Amino acid sequence: MDDRQRLRYSRHLLLNEFGEEAQERLLASHALVIGAGGLGSAALMYLASSGVGRITVCDGDRVDLTNLQRQIVHRVDSVGEPKAKSAAATLASLNPEIRVEPLEERASPERLLALVRAADVVLDCSDNFATRHALNRACVVSRKPLVSGAGIRFDGQIAVFDLRRDEAPCYHCLFAEDAQAQEERCATMGVFAPLVGIVGTFQAMEAIKLLTGVGETLAGRLMLFDALASRWHEVRLARDPNCRVCGAHRAAA
Ligand SMILES: [Zn+2]
Numbered sequence: 001m002d003d004r005q006r007l008r009y010s011r012h013l014l015l016n017e018f019g020e021e022a023q024e025r026l027l028a029s030h031a032l033v034i035g036a037g038g039l040g041s042a043a044l045m046y047l048a049s050s051g052v053g054r055i056t057v058c059d060g061d062r063v064d065l066t067n068l069q070r071q072i073v074h075r076v077d078s079v080g081e082p083k084a085k086s087a088a089a090t091l092a093s094l095n096p097e098i099r100v101e102p103l104e105e106r107a108s109p110e111r112l113l114a115l116v117r118a119a120d121v122v123l124d125c126s127d128n129f130a131t132r133h134a135l136n137r138a139c140v141v142s143r144k145p146l147v148s149g150a151g152i153r154f155d156g157q158i159a160v161f162d163l164r165r166d167e168a169p170c171y172h173c174l175f176a177e178d179a180q181a182q183e184e185r186c187a188t189m190g191v192f193a194p195l196v197g198i199v200g201t202f203q204a205m206e207a208i209k210l211l212t213g214v215g216e217t218l219a220g221r222l223m224l225f226d227a228l229a230s231r232w233h234e235v236r237l238a239r240d241p242n243c244r245v246c247g248a249h250r251a252a253a
Contacts, residue, residue, distance in 0.1 A: 001027070005097065009051050022212035023051060027098075029211040030054040032115050034107070034135055035125035036083040037061075038191060039149045041073035042200025043123050043207070048091040050208055054099045055091065056115060059083040060106030070193040109134040116142045121207045124148045125200060129177070133245075136171035139163050140246045145210045145219075146171065149203040154192050154227040156199040159237065160206050162219040163246075169220065173240035195227045 001009070001024065012018045031052045033040050036059040047055055063071075063078045063086050071083075078086035084102035091100045107115060112131075116122055116138040124135050124146060132148070139146040139161065146161040148171055162168050202223070209217050224233040241247055 005051075008095075008097070012050070017214050018212070022214050025212045026051050026208065027053040029120045030056070030118065031121050031123065031207055031211070032119035033057045033123045033125055034112070034131060035059055035127060036071070036073060036087040037067065037125065037127060038070040038193075038196030039151060039200040039203065040087065040123075040125035041071045042197040043125055043149070043204040044073055044087055044091060044200075045094060046201055046204035047123075047207060048095045048098055048100070050204070051095070052098065052208070052211065054101070056101045056103060056119065057084050057087050057091075058103040058105065058107050058115065059087070060104065070191055070196050072197065106131075109137065113138040113141065116144050119144060121210050122146045123203050123207055124171075125203065129175075132171060132175075133177050136161070137245055140170050140172075147203045147206045147210070149199045151196040151199045152189050152191060154195060156195050156225040156227065157222060158199055158202045158206070158218060158225075159222045160210070160218040160220075162210065162217060165219070167239060168246075169237045169239040170243060170246040172245035173243045174222065174237060177244075192227050195225070198225065198227070 009023050012023050013020055029052050031047050033044055036057050061083050063074045063081050063083055065079055073087045073090045082104040084104045088100045088102035112134050122139055122144050124132055140163055143163050148159045150157050161170050206218050209215050220237050222235040222237055
């Protein structure tokens with residue numbers, strides 16, 4: 001770190017639990033963020049400001065006026081622009097010392113696997129189950145930590161699947177793909193603006209802890225947040241030995 005970086009990150013360096021070593025680790029890290037919507041907005045801004053050295057942001061959508069109520073990485077000037085490009089521009093203005101790679105695409109499962117392999121931590125900020133499951137599969141195969149977030153109406157949830165560990169449950173252990181999951185997309189549902197900021201910020205926090213080894217992560221737990229009542233609820237997660245995704249892979253490994 002040079003003097004300017006020591007200044008920029010001084011409030012991290014002042015933390016006994018963090019310090020220069022963790023900051024160096026962060027600067028040398030690569031985070032993959034899938035989705036530059038409400039969750040991605042908050043997560044991306046904290047990852048960038050904290051000094052994650054390399055961030056890949058992938059989103060195939062364009063900024064719409066209805067996004068601006070909660071997707072704070074985008075600006076009025078960006079309406080009509082690809083979200084990945086708009087997010088990268090904001091992050092560059094926030095912290096020009098890091099490298100941000102915008103991918104203006106909705107990644108296929110094969111593409112996701114290649115992107116996950118190149119990253120140190122993965123943040124699922126997507127809004128659909130097909131992407132969530134494809135991303136989980138890629139993380140299981142590549143043994144990369146996955147920070148999953150979701151927020152709809154007034155309800156949020158966050159989970160960490162630290163797939164570097166043998167005993168870790170995966171997203172599929174929790175939400176089976178063939179379960180009759182009612183797809184609730186933000187495109188048609190109401191979303192309380194600060195809710196996605198809280199969840200996305202929590203995701204950034206867990207990603208930073210995973211990358212630096214600082215503190216204890218949320219691995220093995222699911223946090224549920226009720227924004228209407230301002231209540232958190234915690235659920236312990238266990239690995240499903242019959243899980244088609246992590247069970248079969250682990251048995252074969
Ligand atoms: Zn599983």
